[in-house]
Amino acid sequence: MWAVTRRTVRRSRGPTWFGLFGKEEALLDGSTVLVDEAYLTESIRDPNAKIVSGFTSPSIMPPYPNLTDEEIANIIAYIQTLK
Numbered sequence: 001m002w003a004v005t006r007r008t009v010r011r012s013r014g015p016t017w018f019g020l021f022g023k024e025e026a027l028l029d030g031s032t033v034l035v036d037e038a039y040l041t042e043s044i045r046d047p048n049a050k051i052v053s054g055f056t057s058p059s060i061m062p063p064y065p066n067l068t069d070e071e072i073a074n075i076i077a078y079i080q081t082l083k
């Protein structure tokens with residue numbers, strides 16, 4: 001999972017995952033969203049659905065539509081450990 005290491009440790013390209021879970025994230029369209037399981041699942045499978053404020057549309061993040069529910073759950077569990 002190079003993407004996970006890169007994104008988390010170096011905060012490269014995308015928003016940091018530290019402190020992400022449970023916060024209100026500002027989106028590019030001016031709205032805000034609560035970062036929960038549903039939002040994270042959608043953002044991983046379809047990054048263009050909601051784009052974080054400060055980033056460009058369309059998202060430079062590749063979609064991961066083929067991750068299983070279990071793989072998504074594992075990523076979310078990991079994000080939750082990053083405070």
Ligand code: HEM
Pocket residue numbers: 003004007013014015016020025035040043044047048050051052055056059060061062064075
């Ligand atoms: C398995 C790999 C990845 C996972 C699980 C993942 C997960 C996520 C999540 C959950 C968000 C929403 C974050 C937030 O609300 O702050 C996000 C946003 C973002 N990610 Fe990733 N990401 C991955 C790979 C990548 C890669 C490889 C890139 C760069 C090429 C990238 C670039 C971005 C960018 C620019 C955003 C903000 C714009 C947007 O909302 O689409 N991500 N990512």
